[in-house]
Amino acid sequence: MKTFCKAVTRGRYVIIAICLLLMIPAAIGYKNTKINYDIVSYLPSDVETMKGQDILSKEFKQGAFAVVITDNMSTKQILNLEDRIKDVKTVNKVGSVYDILGYSFPVQMLPSDIASKVQKGDKNLILVTFTNSTSDDATLKAVEKIRGLKKSIQVAGMSATTLDTAQIANSEVIMYVIIAVALCLIVLMLTLDSFFVPFLLLGNIGVAVVYNLGSNLFLGQISYITKAIAAVLQLGVTMDFSIFLYHKFEYWKTQRDNKLEAMDEAIAETMISVIGSSTTTIAGFLALCTMKLTLGVDIGVVMAKGVAFGVLTVVTLFPALVLVFDPIITKTAHKSVVPDLSFIKRFVLKHYKIVLTVFVIGLPLSYYAQSRTQSYYNLTAGLPSYLPGVKANDVLKKDFKIVSPYFILVDSKMDATDVKKMVDQIDDLKGIDMTASIAKLSSQGITEDMMPDDIKDMVDNGKYQIILLSSKYDTATDQLNSQIAHVSKIAKSYDKHAIVAGEGPLMRDMVTIADTDFTNVNSTSIGVVFVIMLFVLKSISLPVLLVLAIEFAIFINMGIPFMMGTKIPFVASIVIGTIQLGATIDYAILMSTKYLEIRQGGGDKVQAVSTAMDASLQSIFVSALCFFAATVGVGIYSSMDMISTICSMISRGALISMIDVAFIAPSLLLVFDKVITHTSLGFKKKGA
Known part of the structure; x- marks a missing residue:
């Protein structure tokens, strides 16, 4: 890994040049990728x-x-x-x-x-x-x-x-x-603490987006839904990877003699953390490939590629850009205006039993609400009435x-x-x-x-x-x-x-297949994410608790249309849960990883949860806010209900997951601390 890190930092100009040159074939690939506007064609043959x-x-x-x-x-x-x-x-x-x-x-x-x-x-x-x-x-x-x-x-x-x-x-x-x-x-x-860094972040992700969209040429075609949401989803999902590396670099600059060594350390830490967390996100998207309606394969493969390209550019292009433009970053430094979120920690530590009670009562209620949300399958119903x-x-x-x-x-x-x-x-x-x-x-x-x-x-x-x-x-x-x-x-x-x-019989088959897909995709995404978390957290109980916490957020998000008396496009009902799980489970993993570290080091449960919240709340807040920002505008602007609903629900889901992890996850850690310490590796020998 050290060799790789040094190759990136010492070859930064070469990396930037190569990445820019690769944009040319990627742009050509993007321009020549066929777009399919007929959802019916994704029915099984x-x-x-x-x-x-x-x-x-x-x-x-x-x-x-x-x-x-x-x-x-x-x-x-x-x-x-x-x-x-x-x-x-x-x-x-x-x-x-x-x-x-x-x-x-x-x-x-x-x-x-x-x-x-x-x-x-x-x-x-x-x-x-x-x-x-x-x-x-x-x-x-x-x-x-x-x-x-x-x-x-x-x-x-x-x-x-x-x-x-x-x-x-x-x-x-x-x-x-x-x-x-x-x-x-x-x-x-x-x-962030610099006016220039955001441009580097967005430029880096922009390159990854072009690579992803350009490589779709090898798929033959993609749906118009995938084309519409791929860029904004990739932007929202992978933004926090770059932010994580930047923060690590800023920290190691205070610990090392020169910027190159600081970036070596930052890349190494980022690779360990980001590759682990991105795996759950990729797995969540790939769960869409289990859909009989092959639109799921279309969205799932493209978004999984997008996350992979995002990770690749984060550990190669972005470090190179930061090192080259570090003088400008320093000159444009300013004070971050992220609010102090310590009040959440104080509230949870004092009232975690009440929070958990709300969770226990709310879980079945939100599940009922989302199960009653109705979908529509008429593909023209979501188009503007003024179209010819x-x-x-x-x-x-x-x-x-x-x-x-x-x-x-x-x-x-x-x-x-x-x-x-x-x-x-x-x-x-x-x-x-x-x-x-x-x-x-x-x-x-x-x-x-x-x-x-x-x-x-x-x-x-x-x-x-x-x-x-x-x-x-x-x-x-x-x-x-x-x-x-x-x-x-x-x-x-x-x-x-x-x-x-004809259209009516095709839609009838669509209804039948979509109902099956909804069940299969959700169960597959939960199962795959659960297995990955078993290896990442080395715990049996924690994956159960954290998946339950995120599913609660998903139920709330999916139940809101029922409470508002509105119907959603059937595609949204299938993909939202999987996208929200894959994209936001990292929030819960980030907090619980720090909790495990403190507990395994000998700290008590209150100290572990308190430190974990201090270390993760601001990162979760910024990540969720970026995810929200990347999708909410599209949800408001789009005149196609299919796109508007998907993006609106994703943006809303990011905020719900953020609040859920900030309050529910630490409460679960406190209440089930004994269960966690007895079902996770690294505790018994330390007498936890």
Whole structure:
């Protein structure tokens, strides 16, 4: 280790040069990393609805759908518009009722439930299919191109809202970083003893962030959620590593003859402490990889990399920067304005039994509250209402009463009589608003011979045929999920290989998988962090007590939406607990490590807890405040509820964990001191 430390301090200029040069390929990697804006695509490929999507993509060459809403256009103008849409790259098929009826026949010739879904007053619908997937760049460009063909048209569907998501995410992401950096800079200016050090801290983390985002190129793609929160989370989680090294350097400067030797000692101590504490944070993020929804792997791997890069730059680049700019640091020195937190120690030492009573009563209550917090799964619900795709979807709901369209894939050779019987049964289900199939149209006198090949190819490719449905129920609701289950049962009674697919069924699978993921991720993160703490603290009881303390903070954080009567995005409900545990368990470890040191050295429990609080409270305060600052601004600024909620809950969780560790953790140490000393290594031989 000494060799490594000396290599860093003596080769500081070389390290700075290498780190700056590595920014070039990292920046290129960042720019060329594909961003996925479609959360549905992270569903497991073996889910039946995803198999349905695969059939549509491979067998029908229909990777995505969109609905074009025309306003005050004649039949001729609509058919001309269809021809223009067909010329857009990656558009596969385009069709409307006028391709079947032509100029002569009125829409009223269609079955009434179908007629009401294709024309309303002066508005008409055109169905467009795309060769590529919903979130593919080519599909999004095609949707954008279609929107520009005529001012009076609107484009609805998942690809349209995905385009909205992409545009708003790309327009805001830079501001996320600017806000996070600005707020962190304010905190660091106040809490550190130099006006220049904060710039070095943020510059160092900025390099680590670019390395992390650039290396995402090797993952193939990342989600827009990961892109939006990765930088601010990495900033908040790894900031305290740099602060720790800086404080160590300032201390050793008073103990050693020159700055190089002081930094050698600071790096050595930082590596021992930071590598140990960062392991729990990395483990917490990697627990997200147990999610069946592979979005968890996306977030987990990127954030785990981010922490690793943060540790790497803290023990290499940051020491080099501090040594090079030490004269400026000295000239810009000022008095830190961190408040005196000794009143917390006095309160806890005097009232720890009361604090513990509050904990014992509050734990089950907060657990109940967080278990009652409700999530929403409708991916468009968290988007601003002014977006064009959201507006178009609202027109479909309000004017055409198309709330949740989906479809059934059945064997193309199924007898027309059986298809009609199946559709009639489905029509009788509560909430079904419309069904459409070739067999149903034929029974109304509109035969296959009357249909253009393009229209027939959209719904029957010789191997599968598509039956369209429209439900009155909103996507991702219990009513729609129950209806889909009944539709599937009926369809499979006629064709055992039938598949119910579309946005509604996909969201139904999302609900089921997310519920399982919530349980798996939380239990895995607790288990992994617990095992790591066993080795770090060399204690059986302490990991239990400290995890309980942080889980209490998590329960409070997750229970607040229930108490406020609000719903949160389902992704937030899955990832918040794991992120908060991994990022803030270090607060508890920092305090308990000092406590163990004093107790094993012969000090009594009050002395050990008192010294531990003196040594850790200010560090915990600064770290939590930086974590809060890095995320709270994004939570307030973002217009996407998914991003806003995640960042707001993370920022709130940092403060709750800080208060929790400041009061609950030392109270647990005092009350369970005997248990701890008898279940931890290094006590019995000292007679503790």
